[in-house]
Amino acid sequence: MYHPIGTYLRWDNRLILYEYPFNERVRTLLRLEDLFERLEFFLERLEPQSHHVALITLFEILDVAGRADLKSDLLQELERQRQTLTGFRNNPGVAEDALERILSEIEQSTAALIKVPGKTGQHLREHDWLTSIRSRSIIPGGTCEFDLPSYHAWLHRAPEIRLRDLDVWIAPLRPLRDCLRIVLRLLRESGHATRILAAQGNFQQMLGGKSYQMLQVQLDENLGAIPEISANRYMIWVRFTTQDGGDLRPRPFDSDVPFELVLCNL
Numbered sequence: 001m002y003h004p005i006g007t008y009l010r011w012d013n014r015l016i017l018y019e020y021p022f023n024e025r026v027r028t029l030l031r032l033e034d035l036f037e038r039l040e041f042f043l044e045r046l047e048p049q050s051h052h053v054a055l056i057t058l059f060e061i062l063d064v065a066g067r068a069d070l071k072s073d074l075l076q077e078l079e080r081q082r083q084t085l086t087g088f089r090n091n092p093g094v095a096e097d098a099l100e101r102i103l104s105e106i107e108q109s110t111a112a113l114i115k116v117p118g119k120t121g122q123h124l125r126e127h128d129w130l131t132s133i134r135s136r137s138i139i140p141g142g143t144c145e146f147d148l149p150s151y152h153a154w155l156h157r158a159p160e161i162r163l164r165d166l167d168v169w170i171a172p173l174r175p176l177r178d179c180l181r182i183v184l185r186l187l188r189e190s191g192h193a194t195r196i197l198a199a200q201g202n203f204q205q206m207l208g209g210k211s212y213q214m215l216q217v218q219l220d221e222n223l224g225a226i227p228e229i230s231a232n233r234y235m236i237w238v239r240f241t242t243q244d245g246g247d248l249r250p251r252p253f254d255s256d257v258p259f260e261l262v263l264c265n266l
Helices: 024-043 049-067 070-086 096-117 128-137 147-155 159-189
Strands: 002-004 013-022 192-198 202-206 214-220 226-231 233-242 255-266
Touching: 013 024, 013 147, 013 226, 024 049, 024 070, 024 128, 024 159, 049 128, 049 147, 049 159, 070 096, 159 214, 159 255, 192 202, 202 214, 202 255, 214 226, 233 255
Parallel strands: none
Antiparallel strands: 002 192, 013 214, 192 255, 202 233, 214 255, 226 233
16 A cells, blocks of 8 residues: 655655666666676776775676677667657757767767677677686686786776776777666656555555656655665565664565666667
8 A cells, every 4th residue: 555645744854866777788788787887996096905906896897797798789779769769859848959069979879889889798708818807806816916917917007007097998988988877767757656555554556558768766864764675567565674673684664665667778
């Protein structure tokens, strides 16, 4: 059971966002987005340990991006969005400047991705030294100096040299990053928020077979409620839990939970 939230509830606290993909394609895009954000975080630092994490994250991006024909999928989706958005030109209800900006962004990012030769990350798979590090990195502690002395030496080079090398290795993946960000931004902007009150920490909604690609649950982090989400084309089920013990094991949240629900579909 649930109830729409009225205006009597305050909604100006700090919110935490949870996103749930309905299909494997969106799941892959969200994972890659998370990995690219982690990569950029550690690239902004100069310590050898940070650049080690950045390189390991780059290997994770390679693993996720190589599981499907992601490049072709993104190009097709962006072309579909370009055609749809082009139809809004000269529409008095659409901000022309904003429309032209997103169309230009789509065209530039698409052109850059098309220019990247071969399969995603192929340049990394053909790099023998990086391949040796990647094969050792899956072993716990496998990149120690006695296993990979050349890598140990690289980590002790000047930060600007390591950053230069990392930039060379990452550069062919940036068009992919830019394209997936556009697709996810358009997907997120497609939804409309509804404020809900989950009675006793449970919420269900029938979808009647209507297709969605992602849902968002946003709530006040001070509540201490954590959504566990299940969803398919027929039904959404959100069960809220909490962590109230030293073992951090999730337990049912037995109070009403106000939250914001967004269903997204391109």
